Amino acid sequence: MSGKVCTMREAIAQHVHDGDTVVIEGFTHLICFAAAHEIIRQRRRNLTLCRLTPDLVADQMIAAGCVSMLVFSWAGNPGAGSLHAFRRAVESNQPPLALDEYSHFGMVARLSAGAARLPFWPLKDYMGTDIPKVNARIRSVQCPYTGESLATVPALNPDVTIVHAQRADALGNTQVWGLVGTQKEAAFASSRVIVVVEELVDEVVIRQDPNRTILPGLIVDAVVVEPWGAHPSYAQGYYDRDNDFYVDWEVISRDPARLNGYLDDWVFGIPDRAAYLSRLPTLRDRLTADDRVCAGVNYGY
Amino acid sequence: MSGKVCTMREAIAQHVHDGDTVVIEGFTHLICFAAAHEIIRQRRRNLTLCRLTPDLVADQMIAAGCVSMLVFSWAGNPGAGSLHAFRRAVESNQPPLALDEYSHFGMVARLSAGAARLPFWPLKDYMGTDIPKVNARIRSVQCPYTGESLATVPALNPDVTIVHAQRADALGNTQVWGLVGTQKEAAFASSRVIVVVEELVDEVVIRQDPNRTILPGLIVDAVVVEPWGAHPSYAQGYYDRDNDFYVDWEVISRDPARLNGYLDDWVFGIPDRAAYLSRLPTLRDRLTADDRVCAGVNYGY
Amino acid sequence: MSSNEFSPAEMMAVAAARELRDGEVVFVGIGLPNLACNLARATHAPNLVLIYESGAVGATPDRLPLSIGDPALVAGALMVCGMADVFQCFLQNGRIEVGFLGGAQVDRWGNINTTVIGEYARPKVRLPGSGGAAEIAIHAKRTLVVSRLTPRAFPAEVDFITSPGHRSRGGTRRELGMPGAGPIKVITDKGILEPDESGELVLTQVYPDVEFEQVRARVGWPLRAREPLGTCAPPTARDIDLLRNELDPKRLFLGAAA
C-alpha cells in the first residue's frame, strides 16, 4: 500500500509553512539537499532553520531568503572554506539573520530534551566561555543532590524535521547506518516528520533487522523516495560525498551574483530532483559506492 | 592477541569485591547467570545489587547471602510467580535486605545520569505515587525556563557492571542485537566493566558492522567467553529462554531447603559453567536457536 | 464449553479489545492485555501498534509470549530500541495512546497497588513493585485496568499507591500535572467500572447474568451504579473462536474452561 508515500513537492507544500521552525539534520552524512531545494523553490519565508552544522544547505537557503533565524553550533564549509552567504548576512546584514548559537553539545542537548519532552537538559559545559554572554537561553540549575550548578539549554521542539535515510517502508519505519548524528532525537522532538529515502522497501525488509530501525513509522508523516537526494552530501552504501562540489562552493558563494546564478540554474530553473540529476550525467560514475556489505546476524530463538 | 580475555573465575576475583555496588543488567535477554553463580561461588558479601528486574539471578544471590542492598524497580518471576528468597528477606528479614526502590523509568534515568556523569537526571514521573514517600533519593528540581517542578533521581555509578553479549573482540569491543535494555548506560556508568560473550570474534568482524557495537573496548576491563552463560535467560540468535526453569523456580524458591539444595548442586557443588552445562545434556536440543539471519547492509562509499 | 457460553476471562479479554481503536499505539503487558490486543488486531483494529517496555515496537509474535522480553517479540518487530528511548521518546513524549495496567489492589479512585500489602517497611506480602506501571499510569493518554474482583482486591483505599488513578493523597490528576487521562475503564471479571465526574469508580456495565449486588459485595466502598446500568454485550462466536482456537489454544491466560 502507498501509506505515507508522496512527492517532495507534496511533502514540502503540506508540512513546511512560512514561519516554521525547521530541522534538516545530518552530520556531514545524509543532509537532505533535495528537501532544501524544494523549500527554496516553493519560496518559504521566515523559517527558523536548525542544524548543528549549517553547511552548504543553510548557505543556499539563507541566500534564497528563506531563513530569518539560524539555530546552530558550527557554520562553515568543512575543509574547504566559509559559508559566504551566511557571513554576508551576519557581517553586513544582507539579508538580516538572527542567530541562536550554541556548541555541538548544547545543540545535541536541546534536541535530546525535545525528544524526551522535557523542558530543559542539564550539561557540564560553558564555564569560562563567552557563549552564554551572547545567548540568554543558556542558563543553569542546581543539583538537588550535590548542590553543584550545571548549565542548561531549553528543549528544541521544531514544527517539522526532515530526515534523509537509506531506506524506509511505506509507513515510515526508517533504517539508517553509518553516521546517525542527531537524526533520532530531532525526529522525536518534532511535531511533524518527513523522511526522505534512497530506497523504499517492503515492511519485511525492516522487520528482518529491527535493531537497525531509528524511527518508527508512528512518528512519521510523509515518506519521499528521492535517490541521490542528499547530494553533494553522501549516503553510506549508496554514494560518496561530492568533495569537489564542496570545494567549488567556496568560489560560488563568495560572489553573490554567482550564488544567485547557481540557484537560478540548479533550483529555480528546474522542476525537481530528477531534473537536477539529469544535469549531472557523470555523478553515478564518479560517486556510486563500492560494495562493502557486512554479514547479517541471527535473530532466531 | 589475548587482550583482556580471562576466565570467569579470574574476572570475578579481580573485579568484584565484598561491599561493591554491582550491576548485572539484561532485560529478560542476556542476563548473565554464569557471572552470578561465580560471585556466589566465591562467596562475595555485602554487595549492593542493581537491576531493573532482579529476576531469578537476584533471588539466588540473595538466598546465598551475597546481597545486603537491592536497587530495583520490579522484583518478580515474570509469568511464573514470585522471587521467594527476596520475599522472605523483605517479609521476614531472613536474611536482612535493604531496598532502594524506583520504577523502571527511574532506574533507567539513574543509569543514564551515571553514563553521562551527571549527578542527577530529570523526569516527569512519580506525581501521585507513594514511591517518593519511601525513597528520599527521589527529589525534584525547578525548570529554569518554565518554572515547573520535575522529579529527579541521582546518578547510579556502580563499581562494576557485568554485561552479557552475543559477541566481542579480545579488546572488549562488544556487539549486541535483540533487546538492548540498559546495558550501554550501565557499562558507561561503571568504574569497571566485565563483558561475557557467547562468541569471541576477530576485530575484523566488529569492524564489518560498527553500528552494531554498543560498547567500545576502551571502557571494558575483562572479556570472558562463556557460551550459554545466560541460561536460563536467553541470547537472541544463540538459544531460547528456558521458560520451564522459570516455572520450576516458583517451586524451588518457595522452599528454603530446596533452594539451598539447588545452590549446592548447581553452584557450590561444581567448579564452573562448563560443569553446569555438562549436567544439562538436553539443553542444546531443547533451546538452540533456529536460523533467522538478516541480510547485511552496505558500508561502501 | 460451547461458543454461546464463555468464561469471565474470555469476557474480560473481549471487553478490553473493544476499547482499542484501529491504528492506536498501545503499551502492552503480558497475559489478558496481550490477548486483548491480539484479538483487536484479528478483528476491528488490524493496525494496532504494540509497544512493550522491553523495547520491542510493532511486534507480531508467532507464539504467545510468557514474558514481555520474549525473543518472539523481537524477531520480526518493526523496531527494537533501548529502554531509555522507550520511557523518554515514546512514553514521556506522549506517543502512547493506551496503557494496560493490573494490580493486587485497585481502590475507589482507580489508584493501583503492586508494591506491598501492609506496611512498606515490613510488609505482610511483598509484591513486585512498579516496573513501568507508575509512568504508564501518569503518561498514557488513557489506561485500561484489568483486574479480577477477588476478595480484598478492591479496597476503599490501597495500602500503597504504585500507579496513580484519578485522585491520590496529593490531589487530582490535573492538580498534580499528570498528562494522561488515567484509568477510563476498570475491566473486572463481573463488570466494568468507570470514573464519575469526581473520579470515583462506579459500575457502568455488568456482564450477562451478573447482578449489581454480586459486584458491590466484592468492593470495599459503597459502590454506586450508573443509571441505567448497562449490560455488556457477550463475546461474538468469532471472538470465542479466535481466543480458544488461535490466540490462546493452551489457555495459558484464559485459564481453565469455565
Add this chain to the structure above:
Amino acid sequence: MSSNEFSPAEMMAVAAARELRDGEVVFVGIGLPNLACNLARATHAPNLVLIYESGAVGATPDRLPLSIGDPALVAGALMVCGMADVFQCFLQNGRIEVGFLGGAQVDRWGNINTTVIGEYARPKVRLPGSGGAAEIAIHAKRTLVVSRLTPRAFPAEVDFITSPGHRSRGGTRRELGMPGAGPIKVITDKGILEPDESGELVLTQVYPDVEFEQVRARVGWPLRAREPLGTCAPPTARDIDLLRNELDPKRLFLGAAA
C-alpha cells in the same frame, strides 16, 4: 626538499605526534591533528584510539578525510554512535584523554576564539563558531592547541572566548570547575608555548634555526621564555618519509613544500 630539511607544518605535525602516548583516547579533528595522530600510530603509538565528534570510534581510514564525517571514517570503524553518546558518554564522562584544538585567535591564557573577530552582534569577520571545541576544551584531560603565528593570531586577549584556556574572565579552570587540565601545549609553526604556574603561556621550545625574537614579535603580549629555552628535536627521516610518502602524499594539509 630533502629529508634533513622540513617545513614548519611538518615540524608541527611531528611535535604534536610526540605528545601522544600509546593507547590513549584522542578526540581528533581534521588536518594537522589528524596527520599527527596517524604519524603517532605509525611510529610510537600503534594503539591510539581516535574518536571523531561525528560518532566514529576507532577509525582507520584508507584515505585522508576531508571532513570529520567522511564515510572512510565509518567503514571499518570499531563503533559508530550517535552524537548524544559522543558528548555525554565519552566526553562528559571523562573518557577522552587528549583533545586537539585550533583557532583564529589564541591569547595569553590559552583561551581560543573561533567565533568572531570584532563585536559579536556585528562582527568584522564571522568565524564558524564552537562546534565541539568549547566542551573539548572543558572536558578533555588535556588539550593540544595547533595554531600558526600569523599576524594578530596571538593577541593578549581574544575578542571572544569560544574555548576556555587556563584563565578566563570568570577565573581559573579550578575556580570554574572544569574537569580537564586545559591546553598543556600550544604548538605553533615556530615553537611551542606552555602555561607557567599562573596559566600564562610562555615559550618553552623553539624549532631549529628559530630565534626567540621571531616568536615574540608575533605575540600580542610581553612573551617570556622559560630558561633555559629548549630547541625542539627535528623530525626524524622516518617521520618525514611517513608524512610525505604515506600520510599526506598530496600535501593536502602539509601545504606546499617549503
